[in-house]
Amino acid sequence: MTALFERLLIAGVGLVGGSLAHAVREAGLAGEVVGFGRSEPNLAVARERGLVDRTSRDPAEAAAGVDAVVIATPVGTAVGVAEALRPHVRPGTILTDVGSVKTALVAALEACWAPVGPVVGGHPIAGSETSGAAAARVDLFRGRRCILTPTPATDRAALGRVRALWEGVGARVEEMTPAVHDELLARVSHLPHLVAYALVDAVAGARVDGHDLLAYAGSGFRDTTRIAGSPAGLWRDVALANAPAVRAALGEFRAALERLESLLAAGDGDGLEAVLAAARAARRRLGRGE
Amino acid sequence: MTALFERLLIAGVGLVGGSLAHAVREAGLAGEVVGFGRSEPNLAVARERGLVDRTSRDPAEAAAGVDAVVIATPVGTAVGVAEALRPHVRPGTILTDVGSVKTALVAALEACWAPVGPVVGGHPIAGSETSGAAAARVDLFRGRRCILTPTPATDRAALGRVRALWEGVGARVEEMTPAVHDELLARVSHLPHLVAYALVDAVAGARVDGHDLLAYAGSGFRDTTRIAGSPAGLWRDVALANAPAVRAALGEFRAALERLESLLAAGDGDGLEAVLAAARAARRRLGRGE
Numbered sequence: 001m002t003a004l005f006e007r008l009l010i011a012g013v014g015l016v017g018g019s020l021a022h023a024v025r026e027a028g029l030a031g032e033v034v035g036f037g038r039s040e041p042n043l044a045v046a047r048e049r050g051l052v053d054r055t056s057r058d059p060a061e062a063a064a065g066v067d068a069v070v071i072a073t074p075v076g077t078a079v080g081v082a083e084a085l086r087p088h089v090r091p092g093t094i095l096t097d098v099g100s101v102k103t104a105l106v107a108a109l110e111a112c113w114a115p116v117g118p119v120v121g122g123h124p125i126a127g128s129e130t131s132g133a134a135a136a137r138v139d140l141f142r143g144r145r146c147i148l149t150p151t152p153a154t155d156r157a158a159l160g161r162v163r164a165l166w167e168g169v170g171a172r173v174e175e176m177t178p179a180v181h182d183e184l185l186a187r188v189s190h191l192p193h194l195v196a197y198a199l200v201d202a203v204a205g206a207r208v209d210g211h212d213l214l215a216y217a218g219s220g221f222r223d224t225t226r227i228a229g230s231p232a233g234l235w236r237d238v239a240l241a242n243a244p245a246v247r248a249a250l251g252e253f254r255a256a257l258e259r260l261e262s263l264l265a266a267g268d269g270d271g272l273e274a275v276l277a278a279a280r281a282a283r284r285r286l287g288r289g290e
Numbered sequence: 291m292t293a294l295f296e297r298l299l300i301a302g303v304g305l306v307g308g309s310l311a312h313a314v315r316e317a318g319l320a321g322e323v324v325g326f327g328r329s330e331p332n333l334a335v336a337r338e339r340g341l342v343d344r345t346s347r348d349p350a351e352a353a354a355g356v357d358a359v360v361i362a363t364p365v366g367t368a369v370g371v372a373e374a375l376r377p378h379v380r381p382g383t384i385l386t387d388v389g390s391v392k393t394a395l396v397a398a399l400e401a402c403w404a405p406v407g408p409v410v411g412g413h414p415i416a417g418s419e420t421s422g423a424a425a426a427r428v429d430l431f432r433g434r435r436c437i438l439t440p441t442p443a444t445d446r447a448a449l450g451r452v453r454a455l456w457e458g459v460g461a462r463v464e465e466m467t468p469a470v471h472d473e474l475l476a477r478v479s480h481l482p483h484l485v486a487y488a489l490v491d492a493v494a495g496a497r498v499d500g501h502d503l504l505a506y507a508g509s510g511f512r513d514t515t516r517i518a519g520s521p522a523g524l525w526r527d528v529a530l531a532n533a534p535a536v537r538a539a540l541g542e543f544r545a546a547l548e549r550l551e552s553l554l555a556a557g558d559g560d561g562l563e564a565v566l567a568a569a570r571a572a573r574r575r576l577g578r579g580e
Contacts, residue, residue: 125508145506176499183498188507192489192514194550197569199485202546204572206539208473209466214576216435217478218415220517224482227510228573232566236559243554249496250551254544256492260484261540264533269526276522279487282494283518286504 004164005030009066011081013037013046013055015127016098017072018136022051023169026138036062036085046133063088068161071097071109076237079108086116094158096120096165100185101242102149102178110153118155120162121178123147123185124171131231142170149178186245191253193235194246196228294454295320299356301371303327303336303345305417306388307362308426312341313459316428326352326375336423353378358451361387361399366527369398376406384448386410386455390475391531392439392468400443408445410452411468413437413475414461421521432460439468476535481543483525484536486518 008030010017021033035052036059037043043055056062063069063085071078078097095113099105099121106121113119124146146166150159159175166173176184203213203221239246263272298320300307311323325342326349327333333345346352353359353375361368368387385403389395389411396411403409414436436456440449449465456463466474493503493511529536553562 125506127508127510144508176501180499180501184501184503184506187493187496187498187503188511191493192511195485195489195547196510196514196573197566198546198550199482199543200569200573201549201565202539202543203477203481204569205546206477206542208477209470211466211470211474213474213477214572216415216474217576218417218434220417220486221478221482222576223513223516224486225573225576226513228569230570232563232570235566236563239550239554239562240557240559243557247551247554249492250547250554252496253489253492254547256488256495257485257540257544259491260488260529261537264529264537264540267530267533269530272529273522273526275491276487276525279490279494279518280520280522282504283486283490283515286507286512286515 003029003031004161004168005068007032007034007066009034009036009062009069009085010052011036011062011069011071011085012073013043013051013133013136014072015131015135016124016140017070018046018049018051018133019138019140020070020072020098020124020169021046022049022136022138023141024165025051025053027168029165029168034062034066042133046136049133049136051133051136059084060088065090066093068094068096071095071099074231074234074237075099075101075105075241076233078105079112082109082112086112089116092117094118094120094161096122096162098122098124100189100238102181104241106149106151106178110151118158120154120159121149121151122162122166123149123181124166125189139170141166144171146171146173147181148173148175149181150175151178182242183245183248186242186249187252190238190242190246191249193227193230194239194250195253196225197235200225200228293319293321294451294458295358297322297324297356299324299326299352299359299375300342301326301352301359301361301375302363303333303341303423303426304362305421305425306414306430307360308336308339308341308423309428309430310360310362310388310414310459311336312339312426312428313431314455315340315343317458319455319458324352324356332423336426339423339426341423341426349374350378355380356383358384358386361385361389364521364524364527365389365391365395365531366523368395369402372399372402376402379406382407384408384410384451386412386452388412388414390479390528392471394531396439396441396468400441408448410444410449411439411441412452412456413439413471414456429460431456434461436461436463437471438463438465439471440465441468472532472535473538476532476539477542480528480532480536481539483517483520484529484540485543486515487525490515490518
């Protein structure tokens, strides 16, 4: 089998980048997988775990001879990384990414990369509150969705190769516009993160008779707030980059919460149970999953 | 070793009642453990799993010769169950419960049980969105907190025996007033449940370009909403029975959420990161736990 890419550069060898690198190596999708990053200790972990063939902290060295670049750094630093690599890649090099927001990011990457080659926006829906090369898992994308977000500017051949990359690591690839992606993820991902952070914030800040409230948290509170353990800078950037859709999603959530509050204030047991039962039914259709 | 109780009646052999029954039997804390309930299929599961010595659906038969009763039915039915058993117990029989709300419930149980014997309010902080005797686990309370909520009316000897019961199944027992318990649990338990239900409600009801949003839910959304799979009637009753504290907790949460929204609307990245980072730090002190 011919590899999909001769030499693939993965910029940001964290949970997502490291898992992709490892899965690409295992599936033989690239002749060589190079890891680029700032933190030598993290790159050392990536090498020791065999996630990549080699690593570099130098943009010129990292980018030499690659035919595709995957930006897997946090959303807020993606464009800066692309700019640092751009002078060192050969013409036609494909740029793709894994960012959780797409409209603003894909537009910025297209503007940055226009002199060089094609851009394909991507977002694998997989992850956890863990981070770093140590958290990478070769099967992270297996059976998970990966959304690609072509624009009118997207090169169809490049889109096909990026699709083959994700399908090659076991993901179910789907295409939609950056705007639809962002509206969708605002609700199923960005909103739950902000809700989890707000819930911890509210409870950690409350005082009842001198008790440390968090000491009484059971498994329900722990599950509901697990993703509030995610890196703050990353979610700041996501929320800001997708602010209009996130604010709309927050508004929808606040309306749902106010509906519960009104029913509670009115002592409307039947109404309250109807809303809770409908939500329960929807949640149970979703299953426990992972 | 002399058993703590000659014959213990557990009314409601679900996750909590069934787990307590099983742990009591295993620890030899009662000469006999009787399970009382309405659903014969569930009682059959309790017998087959050896959670109890025997079961009955008849109040008179179930209550005969017992020296303590644990009400482990949902909060909304607890008083009705106590009333049904009352005519059939001997004088001095201890009544205790496991309800997630205490102020209104303990007062009602004290009023109901006054002609008979002492009442001790209790609440083991353990559970999950599962239910029924099939979900019972002998170690459910091991290492978990159990809050007892004595009132000025509480008999100290009865309080001591109920404390010994919970310590005997491995729980860490703590005492506080019913009012403090309710303020505390409103924040660490009742609030997260309503938030999870509201989150599912909002996302299940939203539409983006014809997509079924829940199909795109990742592990973050699943964790954050897991407890929205809990029985609706149970949480309706808890919310209504603890309405003042729950509404206060909802107000605190809404304030935290509005703080995030304001920072987002203002594009205040530093302010947003500071709030998220503080919440993250608080959440990480809590640990992953179970």
